[in-house]
Amino acid sequence: MSVSLDRRIAESGTRFRIFPQPRFLQKADGSGPLFPEPEQVVIALEPSAIQPGPADDRMFVVDAVGKLPYNRLFRPPYRGEFRPPVQPGPEGHFDHLDPTSREFSAATMYATVRRVLDIWQDYFGRTIQWHFFTSFARMELIPLIEWNNAQSGYGFLEFGYGRSPNGTIDHTRPYCENFDVLAHELGHSIIFAEVGVPTAPNDEGIDYGGMHESAGDLVAIVASLHFHSVVDHLLATTKGNLLTINGLDRVGELSDSRQIRIAFNALRMSDVGDEPHDRSLPLTGAIFDTMVEVFQADLVAKKLISEDLRIRSTNLPGTASDLDQIQADFTAAYTGNEEAFKESLLMARDYLGRLLALTYSKISPDFLTYHGILRAVLEADRELTDGENATIIRDCFAWREIAPVPTSLLLRQHTLADCGLAGAEPLGSDTGNGHAGYRIPSPRPDGVTLYAGR
Ligand SMILES: [Zn+2]
Structure with missing residues (x-):
């Protein structure tokens, strides 16, 4: 799907540049930032549809001056002083901005939120309406307030800076340039809009909370797999050996990225409690594993790896020498077939995006369980592929110990x-x-x- 989105908007859309990963992520040899240059992205709107700010019909940037964080009583719209809106270049694009400027940060915030929304609207196949549409038409984006924190709320995203070790504001780490953080927060907005919130007072919403955090991370992971530099780096480092159990050591320098650490986690339900971030990890793992297995199945179908290698790389844990042999076999298979591997990974990414959009469209927020999510994922796969990936999905969720709760009447x-x-x-x-x-x-x-x- 979104490979075709990018083809469609390549000529008609508006160009921006954003950093795929924070600039403070360093190469392992200490020779500099892992992603030193911003990557060009294209927004699915013509230049004429984007006003200075940047702003459009769904969102707008306000670079507020001297603003305190919103709280329970202080809410949008912001009516205080603000800096002049960022202007486009002569042809209406925003890719001319100096990456060291404040304008670049403001435009990055807009481009990131808009790009992630474009990607997910494409997977949903429709406009995702804001959950706050009864109060506001557009989302307010505030890029750089003097605060060592960031927050999303009803009608806004408001971002400050990272925290230095002694707790003060670290101006070298503006949150608005952190693709991972922005995309995660937008993921919460998508869930509020598409799934909704529990309504029953006796519903503890434990799995609902885990699902919300998982969705934030999955929205971000799938979106960041739209950066060519991230996909190329991931494949070049692993040679396509993305099996996730114990896989973190193979993703190299990228393992410093929060998003990647979460995607490659190896936790099962018996490892986590009720806290939503912890509880999200086995679910995110099961879903990310599904994408990796679909990727590998496609490599087998295209005769890029053998069925034997696929099975060996799935049946873990193995011995250290097994893992070395598996890596050597992947390296041999990948070398000379880099483009074909990338094509398979992008296919699996877009399958996962569609699968999740359908899943989030099906689940009810009330008394939601992870087992209910598994049922919706399998139903979504039946609609998309006629159930081709059902075995993969069952196995990935079973490994994470996602099953009916012991008291479920389904088990009677x-x-x-x-x-x-x-x-x-x-x-x-x-x-x-x-x-x-x-x-x-x-x-x-x-x-x-x-x-x-x-
Ligand atoms: Zn979150």
């Missing part, structure tokens, strides 16, 4: 006695229709109504 066994059929006697093989049959038992004398699979 029904003996013939439970069903009131224990007294049924075979009628013999000839019942007139060629099948063996059972006599319908007489009603239970105690009048008990048996559970009937509600």
